[in-house]
Amino acid sequence: MNIRISNGRLIDPANGVDGVQDLFIAAGKVVALGRAPDGFSAERNIDAGGLVVCPGLIDLAARLREPGFEYRATLESEMDAAMAGGVTSLAIPPDTDPALDEPGLVEMLCHRAKKLNRAHVYPVGALTVGLKGERLSEMAELVESGCVAFSQANVPIVDNTVLMRAMQYAATFGFRVWLQPLAPFLSRGGFAHDGEVATRLGLPGIPVAAETVALFTYLQLARMTGSRLHITRLSSAEGLGLIEQAREQGMDVTCDVSINHLHLSDMDIGYFNSNCHLVPPLRSQRDRDALSAGLVEGRINALCSDHTPVDDDGKLAPFSESEPGATGLELLLPLTLKWAYDTGMPLAQALARVTSDAAQIVGITKAGHLAVGARADICVFEPDTYRQVTRQDLRSQGKNSPFLGLELPGVVRYTLVEGKVMYGG
Amino acid sequence: MRNPQLDKNGELQHLLTLDGLPRDILTTILDTASPFTEVAEREVKKLPLLRGKSIFNLFFENSTRTRTTFEIAAKRLSADVVNLNVSTSSTAKGETLLDTVDNLCAMQADMFVVRHAASGAPFLITEHLFANGRNDIHVINAGDGRHAHPTQGLLDMYTIRHFKEDFTRLTVAIIGDVLHSRVARSQISALTTLGVPEVRVIGPKTLLPTDVEKMGVRVFHDMKAGLKDVDVVMMLRLQNERMNGALLPTAQEFYKMWGLTAEKLALAKPDAIVMHPGPMNRGVEIDSAVADGAQAVILPQVTFGIAVRMAVMSMLAS
Numbered sequence: 216m217n218i219r220i221s222n223g224r225l226i227d228p229a230n231g232v233d234g235v236q237d238l239f240i241a242a243g244k245v246v247a248l249g250r251a252p253d254g255f256s257a258e259r260n261i262d263a264g265g266l267v268v269c270p271g272l273i274d275l276a277a278r279l280r281e282p283g284f285e286y287r288a289t290l291e292s293e294m295d296a297a298m299a300g301g302v303t304s305l306a307i308p309p310d311t312d313p314a315l316d317e318p319g320l321v322e323m324l325c326h327r328a329k330k331l332n333r334a335h336v337y338p339v340g341a342l343t344v345g346l347k348g349e350r351l352s353e354m355a356e357l358v359e360s361g362c363v364a365f366s367q368a369n370v371p372i373v374d375n376t377v378l379m380r381a382m383q384y385a386a387t388f389g390f391r392v393w394l395q396p397l398a399p400f401l402s403r404g405g406f407a408h409d410g411e412v413a414t415r416l417g418l419p420g421i422p423v424a425a426e427t428v429a430l431f432t433y434l435q436l437a438r439m440t441g442s443r444l445h446i447t448r449l450s451s452a453e454g455l456g457l458i459e460q461a462r463e464q465g466m467d468v469t470c471d472v473s474i475n476h477l478h479l480s481d482m483d484i485g486y487f488n489s490n491c492h493l494v495p496p497l498r499s500q501r502d503r504d505a506l507s508a509g510l511v512e513g514r515i516n517a518l519c520s521d522h523t524p525v526d527d528d529g530k531l532a533p534f535s536e537s538e539p540g541a542t543g544l545e546l547l548l549p550l551t552l553k554w555a556y557d558t559g560m561p562l563a564q565a566l567a568r569v570t571s572d573a574a575q576i577v578g579i580t581k582a583g584h585l586a587v588g589a590r591a592d593i594c595v596f597e598p599d600t601y602r603q604v605t606r607q608d609l610r611s612q613g614k615n616s617p618f619l620g621l622e623l624p625g626v627v628r629y630t631l632v633e634g635k636v637m638y639g640g
Numbered sequence: 641m642r643n644p645q646l647d648k649n650g651e652l653q654h655l656l657t658l659d660g661l662p663r664d665i666l667t668t669i670l671d672t673a674s675p676f677t678e679v680a681e682r683e684v685k686k687l688p689l690l691r692g693k694s695i696f697n698l699f700f701e702n703s704t705r706t707r708t709t710f711e712i713a714a715k716r717l718s719a720d721v722v723n724l725n726v727s728t729s730s731t732a733k734g735e736t737l738l739d740t741v742d743n744l745c746a747m748q749a750d751m752f753v754v755r756h757a758a759s760g761a762p763f764l765i766t767e768h769l770f771a772n773g774r775n776d777i778h779v780i781n782a783g784d785g786r787h788a789h790p791t792q793g794l795l796d797m798y799t800i801r802h803f804k805e806d807f808t809r810l811t812v813a814i815i816g817d818v819l820h821s822r823v824a825r826s827q828i829s830a831l832t833t834l835g836v837p838e839v840r841v842i843g844p845k846t847l848l849p850t851d852v853e854k855m856g857v858r859v860f861h862d863m864k865a866g867l868k869d870v871d872v873v874m875m876l877r878l879q880n881e882r883m884n885g886a887l888l889p890t891a892q893e894f895y896k897m898w899g900l901t902a903e904k905l906a907l908a909k910p911d912a913i914v915m916h917p918g919p920m921n922r923g924v925e926i927d928s929a930v931a932d933g934a935q936a937v938i939l940p941q942v943t944f945g946i947a948v949r950m951a952v953m954s955m956l957a958s
Contacts, residue, residue: 409850410850410851411850411851411854411855413849413850414849414850414851414852414854414855415659415825415855416759416760416787417759417784417785417786417787417788417822417825418759418760418785418786418787419786420849420850422850486644486760486763487759487760487763487764489764528736531736531738531764531768532736532737532758532764533737533756533758533759533760533761533764533784533785534758534759534760535758535759535760535785536758
């Protein structure tokens, strides 16, 4: 279908575009900006007056909970959430049950997702079989099946020799390794940032050293093995400092932060709010401010939702016995906007962190931007409308959000995937 | 944020923690407890204040002493008391904490006395009751994880007030395993709220929580320096499982460095009192000569504990 999106404020961070222009779509691709190509006749016109038109968002960590955790969420429910959130590409962590360690499993996931015909999925394969940290997974075959990188999700490898071998093997093919910095013994038995709040509430703490010790190990091993390292969901100022040190020494390492760690701190736990039980834990306000500044300056490369739907029973338990994680797909855009408005950074630059910058980390070239020929994955939203986050409005099967009750900016009006309107209108 | 233990008029609805509780409520509880101490000395040790009320002792973690004192307090107020050791019954069958609570609500409970191994568990229960509109049911925290043990903190304050009267002239030292202690957290909250100018914590770095000084205490590692001129010495229990391993080398070394002996106690003020929440490990955190000595007020603590629990129960029910 030929679609014209007219009168919108077109923001394409990758190409430095920010202004009112029309966008023309045909055969699932962007065919022109500004003026219609010769002979183009729109079968549908979307009037985007007063709205922002940008590339569909790319989320670096979205758990869809299939296979294995269908009682928490399904591909259908979470794909709906993605569409309602303007998110058109999802990197899927491997902590499903079974873990994404088998080519057949990954093919099945991709096939199921394709049939649903909504957001594009980019599975991140398990670095080791069953995420157990013992045997390497069939990385080459997993990539053939569709994996874009390898990770351990939130399950750290205990044996550093296995980690080194896994990084070496991945480096053999130039595969990307995404690691969550969490030292296994230093984080064991802890549930909150080891600081004033955990002390007051009597919650066993996880020290910042759990992140920095792991980071130091990962950075050393990446340097030694030459693997392409991406650090996921940074939580501390010290952690960011270590990454910058490594960069100063010439290392090419990227990192991301979640919407939760960008906006919240351990103070938000309040009276044991289990929706603030997250991995890694929410750290101090000082850490949060450092992460925000790092993201503004691009020292942190991308922002992700770390979408983790948990069923109500999993959260209706004492803090330390509750399931960690927060739903986030539908809040990625609003919290990107809130962050932009709070810090005063230009909207285009803020949107880069969830579009073009994220695309680079996944290795997506045909989306995350709006150049002619790009896949027409597009998000059209009202930038200045505020809406309260409520359980009823969340499409995700997980209603577990630390942001419930808050007024957040940004309402998605249309989501297009490969030139088809999949949400709105 | 709604304060989970006060109702909309600022009155005590539940007793979950002493942290953040206004000073006048703490003082009112202590004042209310005072006449109840006399009830125990009467021929008939009963008052009709909670007649017809059902109180459930809901213990998800084993305890004999605390449960018994709550039971005695409730019975002296003429309440009907049901003891449930949930650690050995329903949860073993897979029932969740809130399922258990719902079942007891259906049995017309008026009050829950809750002990749980996880910090914050009583807050989950009060949130659940609030969400279900059951504001008529009251919850007393009888100890949750490392977080709080408010009635213990209150009985300790009662004891201090009994022997020392004016909180605002005291130096108080809390000694031992503060990290794992819900008692210590409640004591610190109460002491700082009641205006004690100097609260000290003394112990090895492995047993003091991170940033504990932000709770308003002075940190000492040297027991002798920490005990200098204190008016009140509050010992903490050292659990068996902490004694050998990565937290402490041995119980013997702990005793040598942080055990309360007559020699160390001599550094405190001559009229200093010695307290312990019980049960004591003699020869580990406290020497028998001190535990049984003239300065110890450990048994009065137990007696006052019943009066304080009667006070809390009667205030919640009124």
